[in-house]
């Protein structure tokens with residue numbers, strides 16, 4: 231008799247990129263998977279934890295066929311009905327701009343059992359890894375995490391609202407709209423507000439630049455920083471000792487004095 235496994239979907243967060251920033255629960259799910267569908271932001275070295283499963287890349291990458299979200303949803307259901315346990319491995323946390331909830335909802339319509347394994351989102355893990363504390367007593371009481379690119383391909387209007395607050399602002403998918411973000415901040419805040427941009431955070435390809443609203447675009451161009459990157463705006467950016475040594479390594483005293491008032 232053929233052993234037909236119950237169809238199941240586990241949506242799993244892979245963390246921001248560093249191999250060690252995945253959870254034990256996620257590793258256990260990979261070990262038990264019959265099929266793994268993974269995205270472009272996932273560190274492929276994590277696939278070493280897959281013991282006996284069909285592995286399918288469904289992300290967007292130059293030279294690869296990009297699956298639409300509808301195709302991925304259908305693939306999840308058909309693979310689960312055929313093989314059993316599908317693990318959907320996604321960069322960061324699946325519910326932070328990850329469409330994890332849409333995949334869960336779709337699978338449940340077809341009667342699949344579902345489970346969610348949270349991951350460390352780049353929005354939190356990347357700033358922390360370079361020493362930026364998103365909240366800090368007497369400096370920042372809160373933070374916003376905003377998309378730079380909504381489903382209409384526009385900059386989220388929340389950036390306007392956030393720029394008028396004292397909150398730390400973390401923008402994902404914002405590199406193509408950096409000029410718009412900077413002009414909003416120029417209108418609503420001061421030019422010397424600190425900004426950090428970190429590309430490929432926590433990976434060995436990580437690159438970062440730190441400057442201010444008035445200097446950051448030039449720094450991005452000079453250091454050729456591009457996606458995937460997060461943009462962190464707020465006073466907390468300059469108040470950490472790790473970045474102080476980063477400034478000292480990369481910029482001359484005059485730049486530091488003029489832009490960040492760091493000794």
Ligand SMILES: C[S@@+](CC[C@H](N)C(=O)[O-])C[C@H]1O[C@@H](n2cnc3c(N)ncnc32)[C@H](O)[C@@H]1O
Pocket residue numbers: 246247271320321322323324325326327328350351352353356401402403404428429430431432433457458459460
């Ligand atoms: C579709 S969103 C997915 C976010 C993901 N679910 C998370 O929680 O990190 C993709 C965006 O996340 C950000 N991102 C993801 N991983 C990153 C990393 N390691 N370093 C910098 N930014 C990252 C970039 O802004 C990228 O364009």
